[in-house]
Amino acid sequence: MFDYIIVGAGTAGCLLANRLSADPSKRVLLLEAGGRDDYHWIHIPVGYLHCIGNPRTDWLFQTEAEPGLNGRSLRYPRGKVLGGCSSINGMIYMRGQARDYEAWAAATGDPAWRWQACLPDFIKHEDHWRLDDNATRASPGFKAAHGHGGEWRVERQRLRWDILDAFAAAAVQAGIPASDDFNAGSNEGVGYFEVNQRAGLRWNTTKAFLRPTCYARPNFELWTGAAVQRLTLARAESGALQCEGAEVRTPRGQESVALNPGGELILAAGAIGSPQLLQLSGLGPADLLQSLGIAVQQDLPGVGANLQDHLQIRSIYKVEGALTLNTLTQSWWGKAKIGLEYLIKRSGPMSMAPSQLGAFARSGLDPDGPDLEYHVQPLSLEAFGQPLHPFNAFTASVCQLNPTSRGTVQIRSPDASEAPRIQPNYLATEHDRRVAAAALRLTRQIVAQPALAAHRPEEIKPGPQLESEEELARAAGDIGTTIFHPVGTCKMGRAEDAMAVVDSRLRVRGVAGLRVVDASVMPNITSGNTNSPTLMIAEKAAAWILAGA
Known part of the structure; x- marks a missing residue:
């Protein structure tokens, strides 16, 4: 029994685990389907060449044949290791443009997503090299927009x-x-570009947010090799749907993890993994689920839709x-x-x-x-x-930066081990x-x-x-x-937006005790690399979750 179950120890999941386990009265479980980040090529920056396409660190997804790419299928890397994509990505620190977040605020009707409201969440965990001992390198304007002393190190190349x-x-x-x-x-x-490195080594979210803080906390548990098969849902007499936990395949066999009353399960499995798990659990487009023999718990047509990529x-x-x-x-x-x-x-x-x-x-x-x-x-x-x-x-x-093409992520069967169909269009x-x-x-x-x-x-x-x-x-x-x-496959939006999967506070529509906190909630892709915006989303969500508790 846990107060918070976080599915996915990637970019968002590591920060969430850090923030939520800071309260010693709350028991936190972090589930990662991949392994530990102890492969030396993860940490040597050029080692991304050895991590992408490597089954030790990459899920080895492929897209469907793409008409826009003249029939070609692409390799679609996703991190299969602690730190998720922050362990295999390009390490570029990039927030995007202010107009991206103004558009998010317009799409959700929530001013919490405006640029000026997101800036403190970027700054909170930032540790920028220009604000080190020689602070004269930074102008007053730079100091107002950047942080120092946080967990997320930003250095020059x-x-x-x-x-x-x-x-x-x-x-x-x-x-x-x-x-x-x-x-x-x-x-x-x-x-x-400025990069997420420290002294010439990759700085992933495991180093930033799990070590040493979380590992030393008695109320925190980390399971690796723990692949969630589906969420455990229950319906009250009133008809309301509640997330109660998850079924997990671990090296020990099948296990059930459950939430304490008032607890939350947080999907942080990314723009591919999160819609896949929702669909496997009966939360998604009714016609797709019915065609695969999955009982529809909640018809959410936007789950797996709105896929955007650069x-x-x-x-x-x-x-x-x-x-x-x-x-x-x-x-x-x-x-x-x-x-x-x-x-x-x-x-x-x-x-x-x-x-x-x-x-x-x-x-x-x-x-x-x-x-x-x-x-x-x-x-x-x-x-x-x-x-x-x-x-x-x-x-x-x-x-x-702002493509108008939209794709989909859809499961092929009720088998959680089968890779979903990825069609970026x-x-x-x-x-x-x-x-x-x-x-x-x-x-x-x-x-x-x-x-x-x-x-x-x-x-x-x-x-x-x-x-x-x-x-x-x-x-x-x-x-x-x-x-x-990849982003956007569980997008946030207004109540009247039929394709919105989560509300502006990232709660899944019609399901109590369940949120999605990762790049999949972006209604529109940011104007640049997506890793740091995902951290900002997690920072904001952690504050909301703790305030709600």
Whole structure:
């Protein structure tokens, strides 16, 4: 019997466990279907290459064949380990834009989701390097928007590349302003990303929120290898539905966990796992559940709908006169030098996030602000997991920040061990296809600037022969891939919104004692990487749960 049962020890789950177990009178159980984060490649930043696609750390999901990607299916990484996706992601600290949260407040009718109301929740757990001992590095405005002393460490990257500096200069020449802070409400500009690392090591949510605080608390329990099969629901004489616990498959066998009266079960299993568990429990679209022989407990048509993701379109340019990771790693001496630098200084290529340089720009199709994000890397390869090209090159990946295409996550059977059907529906709308074509044109415009001329950039992908909007949109489908930001599948909304799964305080409609607290509750995707907004959601939810108790 527990006061709080948290399903999923990922980004949101670790913070929730920390906040809720701070009250010694409350017994808290954190359930994680994956294993412990003791794999060394989790902690070495470049180790994401060894974690994505690895059954030890990744659920190995695949999308359905995507019409917008010209029939291709994509690998869809999700963290299968303590820390969840914070243990395998790109480590980029990014809040999004103020307008994202204003839209959430409008969609829910709750001013608690406005930018200024969310800012304290970001700041509460932040530990920003610019506010360390030498606080003179930070302006008064920066200090007002950022935090220090919290659990979530934000640091600058420990390397630079001449070719990336040249790209940044070219972006400025193309009209994109330089920026030294992407997290003040408007992220327009170009600059190096800041990352969730500490001294050259990945800083995941396990390190931040579970160790050492939670592990030392007698009222806290953590079960790993504990896969929830379905939620335990009961209906009162009045007809009201109540969540009473969950059925869990553990290394010891099938076990039941139950809530004390007045307790809550909190789903923090992510944009794939949370709708999957709701559907398995009879909470979801009635027609889908009935077709699979699952008794409908509550018809919630929005469960698994509204899937949104950022599709990155990877342009590759061969260059001259600039060192990139492609040729740096071709010799044993180059590899040894990289390893030695990391061993001694915790810097260099082994400390690098998947993307180092970022830019937020305008496609020309959104009048309200930047709608494109660039992730620029000093390397190139045909596809993730394949060898680097044998020539020097950089990759300028660009994604549409606010796609209008919507997809679905749906279970295939009542078997909890079977992966759900994931259909993102990338580039399904005319608007998204137009933005994709405009993004490729903007990339060419940046690369054509004088700052890059000395390197004689040569377009390898998608290819300079593609010029029309139709050709570029099709090329985007050929080379586009997920940047691992699924959200929205249990969206929050107003009472009159039939597709809203949770209310503005993240309580599941029609089911007492049950909340969803993860990226699935976002009504619209944020304008950037989604890990830190998920932490903010968890911070806000923890305060509401404790206040309610």
